[in-house]
Amino acid sequence: MMITGVKVTLILLAATTVTSLVLGTVIAIMRISRIKILRVLGTLYVEIFRNIPGLFWILFFYFVFPDLLPWGLGVKLNSYLYYPIVAGILGLTVDNASYVSDILRSGRLAIPHGQREAAISTGLSRVQQYLHVLLPQMFRITLPPLGTRMVHNFKNTSLCMAIAAPELTWATQNIESLTFRGIEATTIATLFYIFLAGIMVSMIILLEKWWKIDVSSISHSKA
Amino acid sequence: MDLLEQFSNIKFYLLGSYPQGEIGGLLLNIILALLTICLSFWFGVLLGYSRLSCRLYIKLPCMAYIEIVRATPLIMIIFWVYFFLPYIAGTNITVFWSAVASLCIYAAAYQAEIVRAGIIAVPKGQLEAALSTGMSRYRAMRHVILPQAFRIMVPSFLSFFVSLFKDTSTVFIIGVIELTQAGIIISQREPNKMYAAYVCMGIGFWIVSFSISQLARRLEKRIGIFDLESYRPDACRDEFMLLPKKKIAGEETPPDISCRSADSR
Amino acid sequence: MIKFIGANKSFNNRLVLKNINLEIAKGEVIVICGPSGAGKSTLLRTINKLEPIDDGEIIVDGMYLSDPKTDLTALRAEIGMVFQHFNLYPHKTAIKNITLAPRKVRGLSRKEATERAEKLLEKVGLLHRRDAYPVQLSGGEQQRVAIARSLAMEPKIMLFDEPTSALDPELINEVLDVMVSLAKEGMTMVVVTHEIGFAQKVADRVVFMDNGEILEIGAPPDIFVNPRHPRTKEFMSSVFHIPVFNVNQEEDQDF
Numbered sequence: 001m002m003i004t005g006v007k008v009t010l011i012l013l014a015a016t017t018v019t020s021l022v023l024g025t026v027i028a029i030m031r032i033s034r035i036k037i038l039r040v041l042g043t044l045y046v047e048i049f050r051n052i053p054g055l056f057w058i059l060f061f062y063f064v065f066p067d068l069l070p071w072g073l074g075v076k077l078n079s080y081l082y083y084p085i086v087a088g089i090l091g092l093t094v095d096n097a098s099y100v101s102d103i104l105r106s107g108r109l110a111i112p113h114g115q116r117e118a119a120i121s122t123g124l125s126r127v128q129q130y131l132h133v134l135l136p137q138m139f140r141i142t143l144p145p146l147g148t149r150m151v152h153n154f155k156n157t158s159l160c161m162a163i164a165a166p167e168l169t170w171a172t173q174n175i176e177s178l179t180f181r182g183i184e185a186t187t188i189a190t191l192f193y194i195f196l197a198g199i200m201v202s203m204i205i206l207l208e209k210w211w212k213i214d215v216s217s218i219s220h221s222k223a
Numbered sequence: 224m225d226l227l228e229q230f231s232n233i234k235f236y237l238l239g240s241y242p243q244g245e246i247g248g249l250l251l252n253i254i255l256a257l258l259t260i261c262l263s264f265w266f267g268v269l270l271g272y273s274r275l276s277c278r279l280y281i282k283l284p285c286m287a288y289i290e291i292v293r294a295t296p297l298i299m300i301i302f303w304v305y306f307f308l309p310y311i312a313g314t315n316i317t318v319f320w321s322a323v324a325s326l327c328i329y330a331a332a333y334q335a336e337i338v339r340a341g342i343i344a345v346p347k348g349q350l351e352a353a354l355s356t357g358m359s360r361y362r363a364m365r366h367v368i369l370p371q372a373f374r375i376m377v378p379s380f381l382s383f384f385v386s387l388f389k390d391t392s393t394v395f396i397i398g399v400i401e402l403t404q405a406g407i408i409i410s411q412r413e414p415n416k417m418y419a420a421y422v423c424m425g426i427g428f429w430i431v432s433f434s435i436s437q438l439a440r441r442l443e444k445r446i447g448i449f450d451l452e453s454y455r456p457d458a459c460r461d462e463f464m465l466l467p468k469k470k471i472a473g474e475e476t477p478p479d480i481s482c483r484s485a486d487s488r
Numbered sequence: 489m490i491k492f493i494g495a496n497k498s499f500n501n502r503l504v505l506k507n508i509n510l511e512i513a514k515g516e517v518i519v520i521c522g523p524s525g526a527g528k529s530t531l532l533r534t535i536n537k538l539e540p541i542d543d544g545e546i547i548v549d550g551m552y553l554s555d556p557k558t559d560l561t562a563l564r565a566e567i568g569m570v571f572q573h574f575n576l577y578p579h580k581t582a583i584k585n586i587t588l589a590p591r592k593v594r595g596l597s598r599k600e601a602t603e604r605a606e607k608l609l610e611k612v613g614l615l616h617r618r619d620a621y622p623v624q625l626s627g628g629e630q631q632r633v634a635i636a637r638s639l640a641m642e643p644k645i646m647l648f649d650e651p652t653s654a655l656d657p658e659l660i661n662e663v664l665d666v667m668v669s670l671a672k673e674g675m676t677m678v679v680v681t682h683e684i685g686f687a688q689k690v691a692d693r694v695v696f697m698d699n700g701e702i703l704e705i706g707a708p709p710d711i712f713v714n715p716r717h718p719r720t721k722e723f724m725s726s727v728f729h730i731p732v733f734n735v736n737q738e739e740d741q742d743f
Contacts, residue, residue, distance in 0.1 A: 047433065052428045053390070182306055
C-alpha cells in the first residue's frame with residue numbers, strides 16, 4: 001500500500017510540475033503581453049486562483065467539475081477509476097500555475113530592456129524573441145523561487161488525500177485505520193517527504209550552478 | 224430552485240454553529256490564522272535569530288527544525304500532532320488546540336526564515352556602527368538591527384499570513400468545522416446545494432485573502448524605503464537582480480541596499 | 489540609403505528631435521556627436537524604429553518607416569545595431585549569440601551559420617573565445633562579439649550607439665580597430681560616439697547635435713577644428729581639453 005502511495009505521489013508530482021510550468025508560463029506571457037484583454041485575463045486568473053486555497057480547487061475538480069460537464073461526460077469521469085488522481089492534478093495545477101506565473105513575471109521584469117532591443121535589432125520576430133532570448137533568461141533568473149514553489153507544490157500533493165487519491169498520505173491513513181500501525185507508517189512517510197524534498201532542493205541547486213548567470217554581465221541600459 | 228433557499232446556510236459558512244454551539248466557518252479560519260501568527264511569531268523570531276548564532280549547538284538544532292518542518296507537508300504535521308502527540312504525551316487536547324499547535328509548528332519554521340532573511344538584509348555597517356558606539360551585541364540587536372529588520376520583513380510576513388490563512392483550510396482533515404469542512408458537510412447533507420456550498424467556500428476564502436493582500440500591497444508602498452519586493456519569499460531572490468558589480472563608466476549606480484541576500488531556501 | 493525628412497519626436501512634452509533633415513548615402517560613415525541629452529541616441533534608434541517618430545518621415549533603403557505595411561522585422565534584419573552595454577545574451581556562448589539570428593531569421597543551417605560566425609569571430613580576433621559565455625569575456629571582447637553578432641545578418645547598415653563609452657579606457661582601441669576596418673570595407677555606418685580620433689580617421693561627415701537639433705554637418709576637420717556654430721565651438725573647446733585618443737597607434741589589445 002505504501003509502495004502504491006509513493007508511486008501515486010510521484011505521478012502527481014511529475015504531472016503537476018510539468019502542467020503548472022506550462023500553464024504558468026502561458027499566463028505569465030499573457031500578463032506581460034501588449035494586448036490588454038490578455039493582460040486583464042491573466043491578472044484575473046492569478047487574483048482568483050492565488051486567493052483561494054489549493055485544497056478548495058482539488059475538492060472543486062473532484063466534486064463539482066464533473067457535474068458541470070455536458071453530455072454525460074461527468075458520469076464517465078466519475079466512474080473512471082483514476083479520476084481522483086486526475087482531479088488532484090487539475091486542482092494542484094491551477095493553484096500552482098498562478099504562483100509560477102507570478103514568479104516568471106517578476107523574472108521578466110528583471111531582464112534588462114536592452115536584451116529585447118538586441119533581439120529586435122537582429123530581426124527576431126516576437127515569438128522568436130520569447131523562445132530564444134526572454135524565456136530562457138526568465139527561467140534562469142527565477143530558478144530559486146521557482147524551485148521553492150515546486151517543493152511547496154510537492155508537499156501540496158498530500159492534499160489529494162482529501163479526495164481519496166491513493167497517494168502516500170492517504171496510504172498512511174489507511175494503514176492506520178486498518179492495522180493501527182499508524183506511527184510506523186507516518187514516520188516512514190514523513191521521512192520519505194523530507195528525503196524527496198531534499199533531493200528536489202539539491203537538484204535545483206545543481207541546476208542553478210549549471211545555469212548561473214552572472215547579472216553583472218548583462219548591461220543595465222536605462223533607455 | 225429558489226436562489227435564497229440555496230444560500231440559506233450562509234450563517235453556517237460564516238460562523239459555524241455559534242451562538243448555539245462552537246464557533247466555526249470562515250470566522251474560525253480567521254481566528255486560527257490570527258492565533259497562529261501571534262503565537263508562532265515569537266518562536267519564529269527565536270528560531271530565526273538562533274539560526275544565525277555562531278555557536279553550533281544552538282545553530283544546528285534550529286536549522287534541523289526549520290529544514291525538517293519546511294520539508295514536511297502540513298497535513299503530515301497535523302497528523303503527528305493529532306494522532307500521536309496525545310499518544311506520546313499521554314494527554315488529550317481538543318481538536319481546535321491540536322489544529323493551532325500544528326499550524327504553529329508549521330508557521331514557526333517559515334517565520335524563522337523570514338526573520339533570518341530580514342536580519343541578514345540589514346547592512347552590516349549598521350551593526351558595526353552600533354557596536355562602535357559601545358553597545359553590547361544584545362543591545363545592538365535589540366535597538367538597531369531588529370527594528371530595521373522588522374521593517375524589511377513586513378511584506379514577507381503579510382504574504383506569509385495570506386498563505387497561512389489559506390493553509391488553515393487544511394485542518395478540516397481532523398474534523399475542525401472551518402469553512403471547507405462546513406462546505407463539505409452541507410454539500411453532503413444537502414446535495415442539491417452543492418454549487419452554493421462551493422460558491423460560498425470560494426468567495427469566502429477569496430474575499431479575506433484578497434483583502435489581506437490588497438492591504439499588504441498598500442502597506443508596502445507606505446513603508447517602501449527598502450527594495451522590499453526582493454525579500455518576499457515568492458519573489459525573485461535578489462542576488463540575481465543585483466546591480467552590476469562592475470560600475471559602468473558614467474552611470475550612477477544607486478547604493479545597493481539589497482546586496483546581501485538571504486538564501487531563502 | 490537613409491533619409492530623414494522633417495522628423496520630429498517628443499517625449500513627455502519635450503521635443504527630443506526637432507525637424508531632422510539628413511540624407512546618408514550608401515557606404516558613408518557618419519559620426520553623430522554632441523553633449524549628452526542632445527538626442528543622438530534617439531536619432532540613431534529611430535532608424536530601425538526602436539523609437540517611432542511623431543511626424544515627418546524616415547526612408548531606409550527605399551522603405552518608408554511610417555508606412556504600417558513596412559515589414560519591420562525584415563527591415564531590422566538589414567540593419568545591424570551595436571549597443572552601449574553590448575546586450576549579449578548571457579545564457580548563450582559567443583558563437584551561439586552570433587548564430588541565433590541567422591539561423592532563426594535567415595533560416596541558415598547550423599553548419600552554415602557556425603561557419604559564418606567563425607569567420608566573423610576571426611575577423612574581430614576572438615575565434616579562440618568562441619565557446620566563452622559573456623560573463624567570461626572582458627568588456628572589449630563582449631563588444632566585439634556584439635559587433636560580430638550584428639554582422640552575421642549581413643546588414644546593409646550598421647548603427648553604433650556609443651559602443652565604447654561603457655568600456656575601460658584600455659579596452660576601447662580593440663573595439664575601434666574593428667570599427668575602422670569595417671568602415672574601410674565600405675559599410676554604411678552611423679556612429680554615435682565621443683571618440684574624436686575615430687571620427688577624424690574614418691568619418692565622411694560629422695553631425696553635431698544639441699537639444700534635439702542638428703546644428704552643423706560637415707567634414708571632420710570642419711566640425712572639430714573650425715566649427716561655425718557657437719554651440720559647437722563651445723562643445724569642441726571643452727572636449728579638446730581631454731587628451732585626444734591617438735588613432736595612429738595600432739595596438740593589439742588581445743590577451
